[in-house]
Amino acid sequence: MALSLSSPYGCHSDDEEDLAVFESTAAEHGGMTRPRLPEVSVISPGLETRPTITQLKVAAKPGSSDEGTSERVKVFLRIRPLTDSEKGQEQGCVAIQDEETLLLKAPYESQNMRTAERGITQSIHKFSFSKIFGPDTTQQQIYEGTMKKMVNDVLKGENRLLYTYGVTNSGKTYTIQGNGREAGLLPRALVSLFRKLQGRLYGAMDLKPVMYQDVRQLDNSEIKTEEIRRNSLLKEDENQTSRRAGTTTAWDSGIGGLSSTTHTATQLEETDSVCLDPDSLSLSGGCDLEEGVQFSVWVSFYEIYNEFLYDLLDASPSQQPRKRVTLRLSDDKQGNPYVKDLTWIQIRSAEEAWRILKAGRRNQSFASTHLNHNSSRSHSIFSIRVLHVHPEASTGQVMHISELTVCDLAGSERCKEQRNGERMKEANNINTSLLTLGRCIAALRHNQNNKSRPPLMVPFRDSKLTRVLQGFFCGRGISCMVVNINPCTSIYDETLQALKFSAIATQLLHGPSTKTRVAYILSLLRDPAAHGSESTVIEEEEDESDEEDGDITLLNTESLLQAIDILKREVLRQREEKIVLEANVREQVVSEMMEVITSMQEGFTETLEAQTALIEERYENKICILQEHLKKFYRQELKERDEEIEALAAALDKKQKEDGVSMTTPPVESEGPRRSLRLSFQTELNRLRVELDQCRAELLTKTQDLVKLRMKLDVPGSAGALTTAADRKLQEGQRNLRQLRLDLQKLGVDLQSGERACCRNTGGERLRQTLTAADDTLVKQNQILLELQNDLTLVKADLRRKADTLAGRAQPPTTTFAAPTTPGSCKKKGCMATTPSECENRPPQKRPFFQSLFPTRTPSRKYNAHAAAESSLTPSSRILRSRQPSPPPSPLLTPRSLRGKY
Numbered sequence: 001m002a003l004s005l006s007s008p009y010g011c012h013s014d015d016e017e018d019l020a021v022f023e024s025t026a027a028e029h030g031g032m033t034r035p036r037l038p039e040v041s042v043i044s045p046g047l048e049t050r051p052t053i054t055q056l057k058v059a060a061k062p063g064s065s066d067e068g069t070s071e072r073v074k075v076f077l078r079i080r081p082l083t084d085s086e087k088g089q090e091q092g093c094v095a096i097q098d099e100e101t102l103l104l105k106a107p108y109e110s111q112n113m114r115t116a117e118r119g120i121t122q123s124i125h126k127f128s129f130s131k132i133f134g135p136d137t138t139q140q141q142i143y144e145g146t147m148k149k150m151v152n153d154v155l156k157g158e159n160r161l162l163y164t165y166g167v168t169n170s171g172k173t174y175t176i177q178g179n180g181r182e183a184g185l186l187p188r189a190l191v192s193l194f195r196k197l198q199g200r201l202y203g204a205m206d207l208k209p210v211m212y213q214d215v216r217q218l219d220n221s222e223i224k225t226e227e228i229r230r231n232s233l234l235k236e237d238e239n240q241t242s243r244r245a246g247t248t249t250a251w252d253s254g255i256g257g258l259s260s261t262t263h264t265a266t267q268l269e270e271t272d273s274v275c276l277d278p279d280s281l282s283l284s285g286g287c288d289l290e291e292g293v294q295f296s297v298w299v300s301f302y303e304i305y306n307e308f309l310y311d312l313l314d315a316s317p318s319q320q321p322r323k324r325v326t327l328r329l330s331d332d333k334q335g336n337p338y339v340k341d342l343t344w345i346q347i348r349s350a351e352e353a354w355r356i357l358k359a360g361r362r363n364q365s366f367a368s369t370h371l372n373h374n375s376s377r378s379h380s381i382f383s384i385r386v387l388h389v390h391p392e393a394s395t396g397q398v399m400h401i402s403e404l405t406v407c408d409l410a411g412s413e414r415c416k417e418q419r420n421g422e423r424m425k426e427a428n429n430i431n432t433s434l435l436t437l438g439r440c441i442a443a444l445r446h447n448q449n450n451k452s453r454p455p456l457m458v459p460f461r462d463s464k465l466t467r468v469l470q471g472f473f474c475g476r477g478i479s480c481m482v483v484n485i486n487p488c489t490s491i492y493d494e495t496l497q498a499l500k501f502s503a504i505a506t507q508l509l510h511g512p513s514t515k516t517r518v519a520y521i522l523s524l525l526r527d528p529a530a531h532g533s534e535s536t537v538i539e540e541e542e543d544e545s546d547e548e549d550g551d552i553t554l555l556n557t558e559s560l561l562q563a564i565d566i567l568k569r570e571v572l573r574q575r576e577e578k579i580v581l582e583a584n585v586r587e588q589v590v591s592e593m594m595e596v597i598t599s600m601q602e603g604f605t606e607t608l609e610a611q612t613a614l615i616e617e618r619y620e621n622k623i624c625i626l627q628e629h630l631k632k633f634y635r636q637e638l639k640e641r642d643e644e645i646e647a648l649a650a651a652l653d654k655k656q657k658e659d660g661v662s663m664t665t666p667p668v669e670s671e672g673p674r675r676s677l678r679l680s681f682q683t684e685l686n687r688l689r690v691e692l693d694q695c696r697a698e699l700l701t702k703t704q705d706l707v708k709l710r711m712k713l714d715v716p717g718s719a720g721a722l723t724t725a726a727d728r729k730l731q732e733g734q735r736n737l738r739q740l741r742l743d744l745q746k747l748g749v750d751l752q753s754g755e756r757a758c759c760r761n762t763g764g765e766r767l768r769q770t771l772t773a774a775d776d777t778l779v780k781q782n783q784i785l786l787e788l789q790n791d792l793t794l795v796k797a798d799l800r801r802k803a804d805t806l807a808g809r810a811q812p813p814t815t816t817f818a819a820p821t822t823p824g825s826c827k828k829k830g831c832m833a834t835t836p837s838e839c840e841n842r843p844p845q846k847r848p849f850f851q852s853l854f855p856t857r858t859p860s861r862k863y864n865a866h867a868a869a870e871s872s873l874t875p876s877s878r879i880l881r882s883r884q885p886s887p888p889p890s891p892l893l894t895p896r897s898l899r900g901k902y
């Protein structure tokens with residue numbers, strides 16, 4: 001699990017301007033079309049205009065246009081000399097061009113060179129810094145270039161932060177603490193501070209800094225406790241110094257009860273022996289302190305180890321390892337973060353401060369890594385709080401608090417190079433917190449450069465380190481960074497990444513200072529009406545900040561309350577403005593979204609239509625192909641059938657011919673019953689055919705009669721309405737007649753087929769089937785005939801009624817009393833004298849023509865009772881019966897039973 005150091009700021013890849021700050025490695029993809037990279041990646045000032053080649057700005061030059069209203073964060077570079085063991089490993093990969101410009105040349109074995117050879121990145125990089133301190137720089141020179149001014153600022157009431165950043169073993173701790181006579185920045189700052197405060201120290205211990213930047217008045221018992229704690233720490237240092245023969249104290253890391261803290265006597269010996277003699281430190285220069293003010297100095301020392309906070313001054317040391325108490329981070333009422341229950345010790349001299357620091361260092365987490373046998377595995381934070389006290393007040397009034405914080409960050413390194421699990425975990429946590437620091441800086445820079453755009457959220461809360469330092473990045477004070485590098489070629493890639501990280505920090509502007517805020521409040525008080533109407537007020541006031549260089553604590557309560565009121569109103573106004581703005585933005589977003597949705601909908605519709613057309617076309621083609629295939633198939637099939645039929649027909653002809661020949665020959669004895677059966681069928685069929693012809697002839701006659709009758713009944717004009725129903729009935733009758741005719745034809749066909757069946761000498765089963773079909777047809781016909789008969793009866797009744805109506809119309813009124821006519825005359829003319837009931841009860845003697853269709857159904861025919869019984873049988877049944885050797889024994893014999901015999 002190798003966590004690379006390469007992208008501590010990588011989370012803001014969407015920020016275009018941020019990208020400009022880094023090397024353009026991400027943007028330079030592609031193969032043949034990839035533009036040729038410049039040979040050198042220049043990392044230099046260039047916020048105002050986008051450079052043609054990738055540039056990384058490390059610091060604004062003094063006196064540049066940026067300096068003025070807001071100052072850039074200062075980033076210094078310190079290159080440490082190579083140790084004896086490292087000699088010869090430099091290969092000139094780090095070259096100082098001038099005191100602000102550094103040139104890095106990738107050594108042959110580095111990863112950077114490999115990527116450069118593939119054309120992805122450059123092998124030479126140029127960085128600019130506020131100031132570069134080379135390997136020969138003394139601690140004094142670096143102090144004067146970095147920390148000296150900060151000490152003065154703190155005494156003037158400002159807050160300052162100095163932190164070191166770099167790869168492990170690059171000289172961060174050395175820069176801050178130093179060794180031997182080469183005291184680091186912190187001891188020098190302490191010495192300088194107390195030298196400036198000579199005669200101005202507030203000796204009492206009754207005022208103690210608490211929380212974020214508050215002060216608490218201590219009572220006597222608390223003062224006593226504070227005294228004891230302070231003395232014990234100082235005494236502990238004395239004891240440790242006397243025991244410094246090489247013994248070490250192991251402290252539990254708090255994680256899993258295992259000790260991860262290793263104290264190396266050598267290291268402490270070196271730092272212990274830092275010379276704090278003011279003269280030897282050659283600290284010169286005074287500071288104009290506020291008149292009548294005394295200063296109380298307090299220090300705290302804690303570390304962030306594996307994302308846990310440990311108080312390094314919370315010590316009642318013992319020889320036994322014990323579990324360390326973790327500290328919590330809290331927010332005060334204003335939301336400012338502070339370390340809860342952190343130990344603050346009042347100090348009265350640089351010597352005391354140094355001893356406290358040493359005592360704290362013994363609790364710090366060190367370990368031996370492959371690069372540094374005494375590597376800091378935690379971020380250590382040493383804070384000096386200066387209380388500006390007004391001693392004239394009876395209990396002492398704190399007018400102001402200022403702070404100098406020095407943070408020695410743990411060294412970044414490649415996790416994969418850690419062979420120990422605990423070291424790996426430490427490295428991971430170190431890298432994560434440094435990564436968060438990089439993201440915070442990048443977000444801050446983005447927000448500063450894109451004021452018109454919605455601000456990015458700065459992820460201060462993502463790590464403990466960024467949370468405790470948050471105030472220095474948000475206007476509570478000014479921060480400065482010292483980047484330490486080791487010119488050794490073996491860690492070139494890590495060094496390059498560390499320098500890239502520092503490049504983004506230099507793009508930062510300092511947050512608005514407290515002075516600006518005071519000026520702003522004063523402006524509110526001076527002209528409250530003007531405020532809020534114009535958004536430029538703040539900017540104007542910022543310009544005038546020099547004139548308004550005052551302290552907010554000087555204002556009286558009334559003025560402050562008034563300012564608060566104005567600010568509240570301003571907050572409300574701005575909130576309303578924001579709401580309106582939000583509403584507008586939402587509206588715009590919605591309308592744009594609607595447009596997008598509509599265009600998407602249209603697009604989808606078009607796509608759908610196109611797809612539908614495509615699918616239809618495809619399926620049509622498929623259908624055509626299928627049709628073609630089917631046609632081909634059926635054509636082939638029909639052809640085969642035709643051939644088959646032809647073959648059968650030929651075979652049939654041949655057979656018939658043979659049969660014809662055989663018929664001329666005398667019948668064979670064995671064929672006797674079959675031949676007689678065929679003959680009886682033939683006879684019956686002939687008879688049926690004759691009957692059929694008769695039926696047809698009669699049907700024709702009746703149809704003609706019907707037509708005539710209809711013509712007679714056809715009355716003009718108003719009588720037409722009366723005959724409509726009769727017409728309809730007649731039409732129905734005709735339809736039924738047509739159906740009957742069809743049925744008869746079908747019957748004829750059936751009979752023929754029956755005949756053929758007989759002739760072809762087919763099997764009994766086939767004959768039976770044909771007969772069954774004929775039976776069914778005849779049953780149906782019977783039904784149809786019955787229906788027709790009924791219809792005809794109704795038609796007749798209608799006709800009679802019509803005739804009566806016509807007669808009634810034709811007769812004069814006097815005929816009402818006319819003598820009754822003969823039934824025959826009535827029948828012919830449709831006489832009124834004959835009542836409908838009479839007609840129905842006594843129908844005319846003319847035989848209904850449908851009854852004459854089938855003689856078996858006509859009672860007037862000369863059929864006997866046997867024939868009447870036979871009439872209920874179907875023709876096929878009759879045929880079958882006729883084949884019986886004797887007459888049927890009973891009329892109850894059904895065709896089915898007869899058929900069963902065959």
Ligand SMILES: Nc1ncnc2c1ncn2[C@@H]1O[C@H](COP(=O)(O)OP(=O)(O)OP(=O)(O)O)[C@@H](O)[C@H]1O
Binds near residue numbers: 080135169173411412
């Ligand atoms: N400017 C310098 N002059 C001489 N020696 C130096 C200088 N800078 C660093 N060293 C030496 O280099 C070694 C490593 O330095 P130091 O422990 O300060 O590194 P570091 O960056 O703090 O490492 P880590 O992050 O692992 O704690 C020490 O032995 C130190 O004395």
